[in-house]
Amino acid sequence: FADLKWGLVPSWANDPSIGHKLINAQSETVAEKASFRHAFK
Structure with a gap:
């Protein structure tokens, strides 16, 4: 098993x-x- 991380990084984000x-x-x-x-959209 492995830990998974996910999310949405907006294009305007300075820090991913x-x-x-x-x-x-x-x-x-x-x-x-x-x-x-x-x-x-």
């Missing part, structure tokens, strides 16, 4: 290590949040 923090998007606001807007 924030990707593990962006694993959950709410359907009500996914189109409005800068973190998920581009991926949602």
Whole structure:
């Protein structure tokens, strides 16, 4: 077994290590949040 880490790293992120923090998007606001807007299109 191996540990896996995943997440979404926005194009505007200065530090790619924030990707593990962006694993959950709410359907009500996914189109409005800068973190998920581009991926949602």
